[in-house]
Amino acid sequence: MTHTEATSRISFEKLVTVLEQIFAKHGVSSVNARVLAVNCATCERDGSLSHGIFRIPGYVGSLKSGWVDGCAVPVVREFGPAFIRVDAMNGFAQPALKAAMPRVIEMAMTSGAAVVAIKDSHHFSALWPDLEPLAKAGFVALSMVSGLACVAPPGGTVPVFGTNPIAFATPVAGRLPLIFDYATSTMSNGDLQLAARAGEHVEIGTGVDKEGKLTTEPNVILLGGAMLPFGGHKGAATALMVEIMASALTGGQFSSEVDISAHPGAETSKTGQVLIVIDPNRGGNFKFADRVKTLTQSLRIAGQSRLPSDRRYATRALSDKSGIPISAEQLRELTSLASTDIP
Amino acid sequence: MTHTEATSRISFEKLVTVLEQIFAKHGVSSVNARVLAVNCATCERDGSLSHGIFRIPGYVGSLKSGWVDGCAVPVVREFGPAFIRVDAMNGFAQPALKAAMPRVIEMAMTSGAAVVAIKDSHHFSALWPDLEPLAKAGFVALSMVSGLACVAPPGGTVPVFGTNPIAFATPVAGRLPLIFDYATSTMSNGDLQLAARAGEHVEIGTGVDKEGKLTTEPNVILLGGAMLPFGGHKGAATALMVEIMASALTGGQFSSEVDISAHPGAETSKTGQVLIVIDPNRGGNFKFADRVKTLTQSLRIAGQSRLPSDRRYATRALSDKSGIPISAEQLRELTSLASTDIP
Numbered sequence: 211m212t213h214t215e216a217t218s219r220i221s222f223e224k225l226v227t228v229l230e231q232i233f234a235k236h237g238v239s240s241v242n243a244r245v246l247a248v249n250c251a252t253c254e255r256d257g258s259l260s261h262g263i264f265r266i267p268g269y270v271g272s273l274k275s276g277w278v279d280g281c282a283v284p285v286v287r288e289f290g291p292a293f294i295r296v297d298a299m300n301g302f303a304q305p306a307l308k309a310a311m312p313r314v315i316e317m318a319m320t321s322g323a324a325v326v327a328i329k330d331s332h333h334f335s336a337l338w339p340d341l342e343p344l345a346k347a348g349f350v351a352l353s354m355v356s357g358l359a360c361v362a363p364p365g366g367t368v369p370v371f372g373t374n375p376i377a378f379a380t381p382v383a384g385r386l387p388l389i390f391d392y393a394t395s396t397m398s399n400g401d402l403q404l405a406a407r408a409g410e411h412v413e414i415g416t417g418v419d420k421e422g423k424l425t426t427e428p429n430v431i432l433l434g435g436a437m438l439p440f441g442g443h444k445g446a447a448t449a450l451m452v453e454i455m456a457s458a459l460t461g462g463q464f465s466s467e468v469d470i471s472a473h474p475g476a477e478t479s480k481t482g483q484v485l486i487v488i489d490p491n492r493g494g495n496f497k498f499a500d501r502v503k504t505l506t507q508s509l510r511i512a513g514q515s516r517l518p519s520d521r522r523y524a525t526r527a528l529s530d531k532s533g534i535p536i537s538a539e540q541l542r543e544l545t546s547l548a549s550t551d552i553p
Numbered sequence: 554m555t556h557t558e559a560t561s562r563i564s565f566e567k568l569v570t571v572l573e574q575i576f577a578k579h580g581v582s583s584v585n586a587r588v589l590a591v592n593c594a595t596c597e598r599d600g601s602l603s604h605g606i607f608r609i610p611g612y613v614g615s616l617k618s619g620w621v622d623g624c625a626v627p628v629v630r631e632f633g634p635a636f637i638r639v640d641a642m643n644g645f646a647q648p649a650l651k652a653a654m655p656r657v658i659e660m661a662m663t664s665g666a667a668v669v670a671i672k673d674s675h676h677f678s679a680l681w682p683d684l685e686p687l688a689k690a691g692f693v694a695l696s697m698v699s700g701l702a703c704v705a706p707p708g709g710t711v712p713v714f715g716t717n718p719i720a721f722a723t724p725v726a727g728r729l730p731l732i733f734d735y736a737t738s739t740m741s742n743g744d745l746q747l748a749a750r751a752g753e754h755v756e757i758g759t760g761v762d763k764e765g766k767l768t769t770e771p772n773v774i775l776l777g778g779a780m781l782p783f784g785g786h787k788g789a790a791t792a793l794m795v796e797i798m799a800s801a802l803t804g805g806q807f808s809s810e811v812d813i814s815a816h817p818g819a820e821t822s823k824t825g826q827v828l829i830v831i832d833p834n835r836g837g838n839f840k841f842a843d844r845v846k847t848l849t850q851s852l853r854i855a856g857q858s859r860l861p862s863d864r865r866y867a868t869r870a871l872s873d874k875s876g877i878p879i880s881a882e883q884l885r886e887l888t889s890l891a892s893t894d895i896p
Binding site for chain 2 (some may be wrong): 249289367370380388390422440443444451453455466469481488494501502508510511513516518
């Protein structure tokens, strides 16, 4: 799924409207539909295609099977000046986070830091859209999400971790925020599925078969095997931290505890998300965003041609100017989903 | 430097006493000497040999050259219910952290979370000893430290990052805390130096020469070249996060801003350290440490034979029983350093 198949372009606003209709048609409340549609369109606009409209069938499958509650009303509770728990009530994570956001920002401003622990939430998108508004407001933010078990620990054969992404955002003076957002698995699940469909092999080290032997066959990894964490034992430790923070600390389910077998077609995970927000200027006699700018300049001078999020912002600029590329087939699919009533 | 050369064993208390004498002889205040000696002996006891007595000449070099202030009295200031800044006053990081610790724990208990930003500090040890007491007290803790620039960003030739370690600790019901602590570089500086001394090659991907070409020669990496971050662009993003958190947010120097050229013999870095402490049980109707225990059990069942910190605790148990292995040569060196007055 690349932009080269595109046969037309759609405005961000128009895409949001179509996606809102799809979510609404499949049982999502209007307030939640808006949040999910903006999130999904944002990913598509920025070229995060594996978290854009590519994911709509998965959203719809989870909704149709009754696995996720599109009308969930998150319950936000504060436990002290720097700690918020959100029960997503088996709804999507983004509306749960949005419900907490005004207080998160006030807390970080007043207390210097705030932790948000969301449980029983379905996060089925990238993490960077959650963090960008916080970095734009001057905060640094770190988030972690657990998922459906598909990653084995080192030396193991049984999946325990989800792709367990981790993301970090920081303001940079005079520029859009610097944000990284990566799966702690060797690949994203979406990319592995795409490789399988394309009949391509993956790099050795990506995953193992059901006996724990390394394989380059995506289908062997997907069917009974497991991916591995990126970066050897260090990446594995990072995946473990994400599991502990996003599932244990939040009071949610571990990736390996999620059982979607009774919900055919469901693709989202009911786990949790943790968010740490810090006011980097608090009590400091320096301008944090200026310092980060100095650092990014050092990196470019040292030879790093592309920093995290550079490519997304370039794609965003193109989309903002000329519209978001969309193929005729994609548009047909979306239009069809938008006009389908729930059976 | 392995335990096999050992010709005798020394008790933890005795080793602490000898190390305290060394620090005191080289201009460290008694309160700071105690903190550093316990930290260093703890590393040696647990088999973290590259952060144990192996580091003493480096400590002494930094002290003798006037680069670090062994008598520094850290200045601790609070900025709200969840934020502490510490100016280490060009002293070591561990006494600075210790000075803040009682309030950090109170804050985390009262507010749910606490952030400690230490600047102008020299951290020349492992991070796990900083975190273990917090996890034993029931908190999760995450720490990051920047250092002397020796790691180039992806595609680069000039070092910008230090080895920039990151560490995470969590309680586990009925066991010692689970802690990981890893350099975001491909190797630790100490291990690279040991490979150079032994005339060994390192794996391709470890580092580059001064033209940015990959090399397996440790000396080429050390002299004019640079190490690379672990784990490709994901590890590089993690190294960047550590640099932003430990240097920019703290108000300290970046790894590439540290200039020790006027202090021959100095080896420590004057950068910063950040620590995030969270009360994982706050407001939750579950037992966090029990949940982590369940997760560690899943990992072992899935085939992961060794979890982070397993090996250290096994070494600790041996040391506690039979004493800490020490070679005759090491003991002579330490005794000599302990009785040397500053010139």
